[in-house]
Amino acid sequence: xxxxxxxxxxxxxxxxxxxxxxxxxxxxxxxxxxxxxxxxxxxxxxxxxxxxxxxxxxxxxxxxxxxxxxxxxxxxxxxxxxxxxxxxxxxxxxxxxxxxxxxxxxxxxxxxxxxxxxxxxxxxxxxxx
Amino acid sequence: xxxxxxxxxxxxxxxxxxxxxxxxxxxxxxxxxxxxxxxxxxxxxxxxxxxxxxxxxxxxxxxxxxxxxxxxxxxxxxxxxxxxxxxxxxxxxxxxxxxxxxxxxxxxxxxxxxxxxxxxxxxxxxxxxxxxxxxxxxxxxxxxxxxxxxxxxxxxxxxxxxxxxxxxxxxxxxxxxxxxxxxxxxxxxxxxxxxxxxxxxxxxxxxxxxxxxxxxxxxxxxxxxxxxxxxxxxxxxxxxxxxxxxxxxxxxxxxxxxxxxxxxxxxxxxxxxxx
Amino acid sequence: xxxxxxxxxxxxxxxxxxxxxxxxxxxxxxxxxxxxxxxxxxxxxxxxxxxxxxxxxxxxxxxxxxxxxxxxxxxxxxxxxxxxxx
Numbered sequence: 300x301x302x303x304x305x306x307x308x309x310x311x312x313x314x315x316x317x318x319x320x321x322x323x324x325x326x327x328x329x330x331x332x333x334x335x336x337x338x339x340x341x342x343x344x345x346x347x348x349x350x351x352x353x354x355x356x357x358x359x360x361x362x363x364x365x366x367x368x369x370x371x372x373x374x375x376x377x378x379x380x381x382x383x384x385x386x387x388x389x390x391x392x393x394x395x396x397x398x399x400x401x402x403x404x405x406x407x408x409x410x411x412x413x414x415x416x417x418x419x420x421x422x423x424x425x426x427x428x
Numbered sequence: 429x430x431x432x433x434x435x436x437x438x439x440x441x442x443x444x445x446x447x448x449x450x451x452x453x454x455x456x457x458x459x460x461x462x463x464x465x466x467x468x469x470x471x472x473x474x475x476x477x478x479x480x481x482x483x484x485x486x487x488x489x490x491x492x493x494x495x496x497x498x499x500x501x502x503x504x505x506x507x508x509x510x511x512x513x514x515x516x517x518x519x520x521x522x523x524x525x526x527x528x529x530x531x532x533x534x535x536x537x538x539x540x541x542x543x544x545x546x547x548x549x550x551x552x553x554x555x556x557x558x559x560x561x562x563x564x565x566x567x568x569x570x571x572x573x574x575x576x577x578x579x580x581x582x583x584x585x586x587x588x589x590x591x592x593x594x595x596x597x598x599x600x601x602x603x604x605x606x607x608x609x610x611x612x613x614x615x616x617x618x619x620x621x622x623x624x625x626x627x628x629x630x631x632x633x634x635x636x637x638x639x640x641x642x643x644x645x646x647x648x649x650x651x652x653x654x655x656x657x658x659x660x661x662x663x664x665x666x667x668x669x670x671x672x673x674x675x676x677x678x679x680x681x682x683x684x685x686x687x688x689x690x691x692x693x694x695x696x697x698x699x700x701x702x703x
Numbered sequence: 704x705x706x707x708x709x710x711x712x713x714x715x716x717x718x719x720x721x722x723x724x725x726x727x728x729x730x731x732x733x734x735x736x737x738x739x740x741x742x743x744x745x746x747x748x749x750x751x752x753x754x755x756x757x758x759x760x761x762x763x764x765x766x767x768x769x770x771x772x773x774x775x776x777x778x779x780x781x782x783x784x785x786x787x788x789x
Contacts, residue, residue, distance in 0.1 A: 354587045402632065
C-alpha cells in the first residue's frame with residue numbers, strides 16, 4: 300500500500316517537474332522548444348522581407364536624395380567662401396584674436412596644432428609660437 | 429583507481445543547473461593592470477613626461493590584446509563548449525543593458541556640460557552662443573547626411589539580424605556588411621567635418637563642448653563598428669546560429685544606442701547649438 | 704553733527720537699484736550688460752547724450768575696476784567678445 304502511494308507521489312512530482320522544465324526540453328509538439336523555434340523562424344522570414352524592402356526601397360533612395368542635397372549645400376558653401384575670399388583680396392577675413400580663441404597654455408604632446416589641423420581653416424599655431 | 433577517476437570525471441562533466449561556473453582565467457587581473465598602464469600612460473603622455481607615449485602605446489597594446497584573448501575564451505565557451513545556456517544568455521544580456529545604461533549616464537554628463545555652457549553663456553564668451561569668432565557647421569549639410577547614414581545602418585542591421593534568425597545566411601551577411609560600410613562612411617565624413625571645421629577643440633568652451641560630445645560619440649561609433657565586425661566575421665565562420673547569437677544581439681543593442689545618441693547630438697549640438 | 708550732514712549732501716553715494724533681469728546675488732551679467740549697453744548707447748546717440756550716463760554709472764558701481772580696464776583694452780584691440788553695434 301505504502302509502495303503504491305510512494306509511486307503515485309513520485310509520478311505526480313515528475314509530471315509537475317516536467318511541465319516546469321518544458322521550456323528547456325527539446326520534445327516535439329506545441330509549446331516545445333522546436334515548435335517555438337519554428338514559429339520564431341517563420342515570423343523572422345516575414346520581417347526579413349519587410350526590412351529588406353525598407354533597406355533597399357526606403358534607405359537607399361533616402362541616402363541618394365540626401366547625398367544630392369548635401370552636395371548642393373556644400374557647393375554653395377564653397378562658392379560663398381570663394382566669394383568672401385574674393386571680396387577680401389584672396390584670403391578669408393582675419394578673425395579677431397578673442398581671448399577664448401586658440402587657447403594654448405602649453406603645446407599638445409605632438410605640437411602646437413590640433414590633430415585635425417587644416418591650414419585653410421585653422422590658424423597655424425606652430426607659426427605663432 | 430582509473431575506474432574511480434572516470435566515474436568522478438563523468439560526474440563533474442554533468443551539471444544539474446543551467447549556470448556557467450567559469451574556469452580560472454588570467455585575463456581579469458591582466459586586463460586590470462593593462463588598463464592601469466593605459467590610463468597612466470595617457471596621463472604621462474598628456475603631461476609631457478619622458479616616454480609617456482611609450483607607456484601609452486604599451487598600455488593600448490596590452491589592453492587590446494588582452495581583450496582579444498579574453499573574448500577568444502568567451503567565444504570558445506559559447507560556440508564550442510556550450511556554456512551559454514538560456515539562463516546564461518539572460519544574464520549576459522542583462523549585463524549588456526546595464527553597460528548601456530552606464531554609457532547613457534556618461535553621455536548625460538557631456539550633454540550636461542554642453543547645456544550648462546550654452547543655455548547661459550558666460551560673459552567671457554560675450555554672453556552669446558555660439559560666441560563671436562566661431563562659425564558653426566551647417567547642420568543641414570554633412571551632419572544631415574550622417575543622420576541618414578546612421579538611421580539607414582539601423583535598418584540594415586535589423587535586416588541582417590532577422591535574416592540570421594530566419595536562417596537566411598546570404599541576407600544576414602549582406603545586411604551586416606552594409607551596416608559596417610555605412611558605419612565606416614559615417615566615421616570618414618566625421619573626420620572630413622573635423623578637418624574642415626573653422627574651429628578647434630581649443631577654441632573656448634564652444635570648441636571643447638562640441639569636440640568632447642561629438643568626439644566621445646565618434647569613439648563609440650568606432651567601437652560599435654568593431655563590435656559589429658566581430659559579429660560579421662562570426663556569421664561568416666558559422667559561429668552564429670538562428671537561435672544562438674547573443675554577442676551579435678549585444679552589438680545590435682549597442683549600435684542602436686550609438687544611433688540614438690547621434691540623434692540627440694544632431695538636435696542639440698548641431699541644430700540648436702549652431703543656430 | 705550738522706557739519707557731517709553737509710559733507711554727505713555734497714557727495715551723493717549711490718549704487719544701482721534692483722534690476723529684474725538679474726535677480727540673483729551674482730551680478731556679473733548685470734555688470735557686463737551695462738558695460739555693453741553704455742557703448743552701444745554712445746555709438747547710437749553720441750558721448751554727450753545724457754541718458755547714456757546711467758549705464759556708465761551702473762557698470763562703474765557693479766564691475767571690478769580690473770574688468771573695466773581689461774574690457775577697455777579689448778575694445779581698443781577689437782577683441783571685445785560681444786558686438787557693440789547698437
